Amino acid sequence: xxxxxxxxxxxxxxxxxxxxxxxxxxxxxxxxxxxxxxxxxxxxxxxxxxxxxxxxxxxxxxxxxxxxxxxxxxxxxxxxxxxxxxxxxxxxxxxxxxxxxxxxxxxxxxxxxxxxxxxxxxxxxxxxxxxxxxxxxxxxxxxxxxxxxxxxxxxxxxxxxxxxxxxxxxxxxxxxxxxxxxxxxxxxxxxxxxxxxxxxxxxxxxxxxxxxxxxxxxxxxxxxxxxxxxxxxxxxxxxxxxxxxxxxxxxxxxxxxxxxxxxxxxxxxxxxxxxxxxxxxxxxxxxxxxxxxxxxxxxxxxxxxxxxxxxxxxxxxxxxxxxxxxxxxxxx
Amino acid sequence: xxxxxxxxxxxxxxxxxxxxxxxxxxxxxxxxxxxxxxxxxxxxxxxxxxxxxxxxxxxxxxxxxxxxxxxxxxxxxxxxxxxxxxxxxxxxxxxxxxxxxxxxxxxxxxxxxxxxxxxxxxxxxxxxxxxxxxxxxxxxxxxxxxxxxxxxxxxxxxxxxxxxxxxxxxxxxxxxxxxxxxxxxxxxxxxxxxxxxxxxxxxxxxxxxxxxxxxxxxxxxxxxxxxxxxxxxxxxxxxxxxxxxxxxxxxxxxxxxxxxxxxxxxxxxxxxxxxxxxxxxxxxxxxxxxxxxxxxxxxxxxxxxxxxxxxxxxxxxxxxxxxxxxxxxxxxxxxxx
Numbered sequence: 001x002x003x004x005x006x007x008x009x010x011x012x013x014x015x016x017x018x019x020x021x022x023x024x025x026x027x028x029x030x031x032x033x034x035x036x037x038x039x040x041x042x043x044x045x046x047x048x049x050x051x052x053x054x055x056x057x058x059x060x061x062x063x064x065x066x067x068x069x070x071x072x073x074x075x076x077x078x079x080x081x082x083x084x085x086x087x088x089x090x091x092x093x094x095x096x097x098x099x100x101x102x103x104x105x106x107x108x109x110x111x112x113x114x115x116x117x118x119x120x121x122x123x124x125x126x127x128x129x130x131x132x133x134x135x136x137x138x139x140x141x142x143x144x145x146x147x148x149x150x151x152x153x154x155x156x157x158x159x160x161x162x163x164x165x166x167x168x169x170x171x172x173x174x175x176x177x178x179x180x181x182x183x184x185x186x187x188x189x190x191x192x193x194x195x196x197x198x199x200x201x202x203x204x205x206x207x208x209x210x211x212x213x214x215x216x217x218x219x220x221x222x223x224x225x226x227x228x229x230x231x232x233x234x235x236x237x238x239x240x241x242x243x244x245x246x247x248x249x250x251x252x253x254x255x256x257x258x259x260x261x262x263x264x265x266x267x268x269x270x271x272x273x274x275x276x277x278x279x280x281x282x283x284x285x286x287x288x289x290x291x292x293x294x295x296x297x298x299x300x301x302x303x304x305x306x307x308x309x310x311x312x313x314x315x316x317x318x319x320x321x322x323x324x325x326x327x328x329x330x331x332x
Numbered sequence: 333x334x335x336x337x338x339x340x341x342x343x344x345x346x347x348x349x350x351x352x353x354x355x356x357x358x359x360x361x362x363x364x365x366x367x368x369x370x371x372x373x374x375x376x377x378x379x380x381x382x383x384x385x386x387x388x389x390x391x392x393x394x395x396x397x398x399x400x401x402x403x404x405x406x407x408x409x410x411x412x413x414x415x416x417x418x419x420x421x422x423x424x425x426x427x428x429x430x431x432x433x434x435x436x437x438x439x440x441x442x443x444x445x446x447x448x449x450x451x452x453x454x455x456x457x458x459x460x461x462x463x464x465x466x467x468x469x470x471x472x473x474x475x476x477x478x479x480x481x482x483x484x485x486x487x488x489x490x491x492x493x494x495x496x497x498x499x500x501x502x503x504x505x506x507x508x509x510x511x512x513x514x515x516x517x518x519x520x521x522x523x524x525x526x527x528x529x530x531x532x533x534x535x536x537x538x539x540x541x542x543x544x545x546x547x548x549x550x551x552x553x554x555x556x557x558x559x560x561x562x563x564x565x566x567x568x569x570x571x572x573x574x575x576x577x578x579x580x581x582x583x584x585x586x587x588x589x590x591x592x593x594x595x596x597x598x599x600x601x602x603x604x605x606x607x608x609x610x611x612x613x614x615x616x617x618x619x620x621x622x623x624x625x626x627x628x629x630x631x632x633x634x635x636x637x638x639x640x641x642x643x644x645x646x647x648x649x650x651x652x653x654x655x656x657x658x659x660x661x662x663x664x665x666x667x668x669x
Contacts, residue, residue, distance in 0.1 A: 106440075328438050
């Protein structure tokens with residue numbers, strides 16, 4: 001597999017953007033919540049589910065997607081949204097509850113809708129799966145070669161929506177890719193206590209579709225597997241189920257006491273961090289032997305600027321007028 | 333419009349869908365047994381033969397799957413009509429309906445459109461027991477984000493269906509099995525009504541005064557409208573002039589027509605085949621209190637299914653469902669007690 005360096009750098013930039021975004025969000029989230037944690041306090045209230053560590057899944061898959069391809073994310077949606085190209089300013093403003101947000105402050109972090117890039121997500125585990133199937137059916141009905149991607153966690157693979165979605169997609173041979181992020185925990189419950197088989201990819205066999213388990217939180221491995229699945233979907237060969245072994249660095253939500261995992265687990269995982277690994281690969285494979293980090297650093301700078309710009313925009317934006325709560329139940 | 337032609341409600345609905353499929357290639361139907369079977373209650377009869385399996389898609393028994401898919405289709409620019417065979421089955425797919433279909437427009441601040449019609453069968457009176465006989469429109473009307481449409485005549489059924497299909501918002505379209513004109517389910521005397529051949533729309537939020545009167549206002553939807561009209565004839569023989577209002581849509585609700593009628597008649601009976609408590613009858617009573625309290629000569633009276641599941645056995649079911657004689661009795665109590 002040969003990926004042009006500009007593409008690799010773009011993927012690296014997106015991964016770094018995601019990481020910086022989640023770390024910045026974690027800090028912003030704590031504002032107003034110290035010394036006493038109050039979920040309703042601060043500029044970013046409510047639940048907050050961060051995806052640091054899971055960048056390879058979102059980026060490795062979305063690197064194959066075009067603007068018109070649809071992505072349905074989850075309650076932990078930032079990495080998918082960033083990888084799909086959701087407007088970062090509007091997304092951040094939405095999370096800050098501002099009128100300039102994607103949903104004018106009505107959805108918040110679990111309900112991000114950017115129809116310009118065909119992105120949506122849901123706070124209900126597994127619910128996006130049939131919706132992605134529907135998007136794929138729309139593409140098929142119109143003879144378009146777009147694809148739809150449903151991202152969800154390993155915990156969602158025990159929902160009825162997962163099985164119903166796979167069944168329909170296989171039955172109708174739809175251009176959809178189901179991507180399971182196996183981050184080991186459904187909130188606190190380990191996969192071994194929720195799933196009677198080792199990998200959800202095996203469940204593809206029940207629907208007669210390919211199932212692939214990517215046993216490495218590595219963006220290039222995900223990219224390669226996803227590339228085959230996207231090509232199959234675009235070529236009219238139907239759906240694929242991919243499960244990726246990935247890792248969540250933060251708790252299920254910010255404030256999660258994380259009593260369910262060893263204290264040093266995250267530190268150990270970070271020793272094999274996917275962004276660090278990818279950076280090393282980019283340095284080693286650089287065509288510029290005198291300054292192999294130059295284009296990498298440029299991506300890091302771009303990522304930092306994008307994140308800083310988005311948070312500044314969100315902070316400077318206004319809240320919606322309270323009575324806007326009564327608008328937009330319906331469109332005109 | 334020429335109204336000399338008479339159709340059943342089932343034919344009126346399938347004609348509306350056919351005309352919209354012909355008009356707009358984004359429109360299509362999906363659901364269980366909507367294809368060659370023509371829908372268990374014939375709402376899609378003849379469409380498969382006319383349009384084929386692309387426009388008239390049979391689905392597996394997988395409501396979360398295909399109703400969730402309908403949302404994905406709608407958000408990607410299609411205009412699906414998706415049938416939930418019995419409204420009672422909402423339990424297996426309610427998350428897609430109320431947490432997603434009904435909320436995505438709001439969550440997006442009006443940036444997405446959800447042009448989806450969820451068509452479903454309601455009603456009892458034919459001894460099908462508690463999982464196949466409910467109305468439940470009060471449940472859906474209670475949750476923000478769905479327009480709730482309930483036709484009572486073939487004419488309204490066609491016009492309201494065309495309006496539903498052309499709406500960019502999700503609409504739950506609730507027909508009553510007993511009003512469809514099915515040869516195998518005879519619950520009313522005449523199941524046909526005048527239906528113009530050309531397409532037409534009926535705006536939502538406009539109640540229809542099905543019969544004018546001066547002494548009492550009877551407000552209902554669906555089968556309750558038929559029963560109220562039957563009761564009104566009986567009441568006329570007793571010298572009581574009843575006005576019968578068919579709400580036609582619960583969301584949006586035509587509160588003005590309710591208030592205006594009450595100001596004229598000063599007495600109200602609300603008839604509902606849905607459950608009594610926390611439902612349509614309570615909402616109408618509250619509306620009357622808010623908009624026409626000073627005009628009332630008697631408290632608002634309600635006739636609805638007492639708070640029990642719909643029972644199977646004929647005498648039990650008939651005991652809990654509204655009927656014309658019960659409406660007559662209730663109106664007399666309202667006027668004379």
